[in-house]
Amino acid sequence: MTTIAGTDVSGLCLGGNVFGWTADEKESFAVLDAFVEAGGTMIDTADSYLWRKPGNSGGESETIIGHWLADRGLRDQVVIATKVGSWPAHPGLSAPNIGEAVEGSLRRLRTDRIDLYYAHKDDPDTAQEETLDAFDMLVRAGKVHEIGASNFTPERLRSALEISERDGLAAYTAIQPQYNLMERDAFEAGLEPLVTAHGLACFPYYGLAKGFLTGKYRGGAVESVRAAGAQEYLDDPRGPGVLAVLDEIAAGHHVPVAAVALAWLAAQSGVTAPIASARTVAQLQELLAMRTLVLTSDELRLLAHVSA
Numbered sequence: 001m002t003t004i005a006g007t008d009v010s011g012l013c014l015g016g017n018v019f020g021w022t023a024d025e026k027e028s029f030a031v032l033d034a035f036v037e038a039g040g041t042m043i044d045t046a047d048s049y050l051w052r053k054p055g056n057s058g059g060e061s062e063t064i065i066g067h068w069l070a071d072r073g074l075r076d077q078v079v080i081a082t083k084v085g086s087w088p089a090h091p092g093l094s095a096p097n098i099g100e101a102v103e104g105s106l107r108r109l110r111t112d113r114i115d116l117y118y119a120h121k122d123d124p125d126t127a128q129e130e131t132l133d134a135f136d137m138l139v140r141a142g143k144v145h146e147i148g149a150s151n152f153t154p155e156r157l158r159s160a161l162e163i164s165e166r167d168g169l170a171a172y173t174a175i176q177p178q179y180n181l182m183e184r185d186a187f188e189a190g191l192e193p194l195v196t197a198h199g200l201a202c203f204p205y206y207g208l209a210k211g212f213l214t215g216k217y218r219g220g221a222v223e224s225v226r227a228a229g230a231q232e233y234l235d236d237p238r239g240p241g242v243l244a245v246l247d248e249i250a251a252g253h254h255v256p257v258a259a260v261a262l263a264w265l266a267a268q269s270g271v272t273a274p275i276a277s278a279r280t281v282a283q284l285q286e287l288l289a290m291r292t293l294v295l296t297s298d299e300l301r302l303l304a305h306v307s308a
Contacts, residue, residue: 002201002272004079004174005115005145009042011291012262013081013203014284015277016045020060021053023279028064033072034281038288042079044176044203044275046120047105048087058087059108066110075111081174081203082109083120083150093123095134102138116174118148128160129167136169148174150205154190161198172200176275179204179268181213181242181261181307182233187270195270204265207274209233213261214286215243241306249299259289264303267295 001008014035019028032043045065051058062082069075082105085093090101105114117138119131138144149157149172157175164171175195179187183206195202208214210229217230233239243257250257258276265274278284295303 004042004081004201007041007079007115009079009201009203009273011266011273012040012287013042013044013273013275014040015205015275016043016061016065017049018061018277018279019045019049019064020056021050025064025067027279029068029071030281031278031284032065032068034284035288036072036074036078038284039291040288041077042081042203042273044081044205046083046086046118047090047101047108048083048120051087051089058089059104062105062108066108070110079115080109080111081116081118081148082114083118085123086120092126093119093131093134094126095130098131098134098138102143106143113143113145115145116148117144117146118150118174118176119152119172121151122149122153122156128156128163132160132164132167132169132171139170146170146173148172148176148201148203150176151178154194157191157194161194174201174203174272176203176205178206179271180207180209180265181303182209182236182238184307188268192270200270201272202270203273203275204271205275207262207265207276208258209261212239213242213246213258215246215257218243238307242303245302245306249295249303253293255289255293256286258286259293260295260303262287262290263293263295264300266290267300 045061048058049061084098084101090097135147147170177187177191211217212230212233246257246260250260262274276287
């Protein structure tokens with residue numbers, strides 16, 4: 001069992017990137033309510049979600065989650081992960097930026113602490129010592145419980161871990177890489193050995209390959225703002241084979257295709273819990289089916305084979 005801030009975070013981590021984007025506050029509240037009612041414990045967001053939407057400026061997802069936490073009184077029952085470094089309003093991982101950005105996230109989330117605070121992406125223009133010292137100060141102040149690294153190369157993650165150990169600073173305890181059936185090499189070849197060696201938690205994002213692994217976007221069947229992201233995998237020669245095997249396994253277990261893709265991911269070495277988002281409660285239920293789905297060794301090997 002893996003814990004963050006003393007809470008079990010196995011199973012599924014709910015992605016908050018759709019809150020304030022394709023889901024308004026009422027829809028977001030419904031999804032969050034259903035997630036917690038089903039036993040979910042971890043919610044992932046970022047200060048930058050979702051500044052790219054016309055009319056947004058950033059911080060919308062954190063704001064919605066903060067309103068929900070305050071309205072429902074559930075702060076102590078959930079793990080909140082958020083990020084710093086990729087929002088144009090607070091770019092990079094300098095100490096001043098981290099210090100300012102964390103206060104904004106705490107205010108929007110309406111909480112006194114962040115359970116897991118990620119560097120959203122690497123910042124090669126800032127010394128890692130400066131970044132880690134800033135994170136360490138937040139941990140010592142109680143504003144952050146644990147820190148994580150998102151979108152880091154193995155080399156930069158290894159370097160950061162070595163600096164934290166050398167200087168006695170808070171160290172990254174979790175990573176958030178892109179990892180799914182269609183995107184395997186970067187994690188399996190470089191990051192997984194580090195995860196295992198250092199006992200890091202791992203919460204992969206894009207677990208459904210931008211929606212492709214739900215099977216809903218094949219043949220251009222669905223028009224949505226997310227369909228374009230799935231198109232690259234529709235054009236991948238492996239795509240049809242992966243979907244065909246997912247269809248077969250899903251039919252055999254009487255579960256949605258998305259649940260099979262997430263169950264495969266959850267079964268991989270080093271993975272703590274995949275991250276997936278849902279715009280509606282119906283979509284969430286399809287994802288939650290992965291929590292009780294146990295794939296056979298043959299099914300796991302077949303999926304690995306067709307996605308290689």
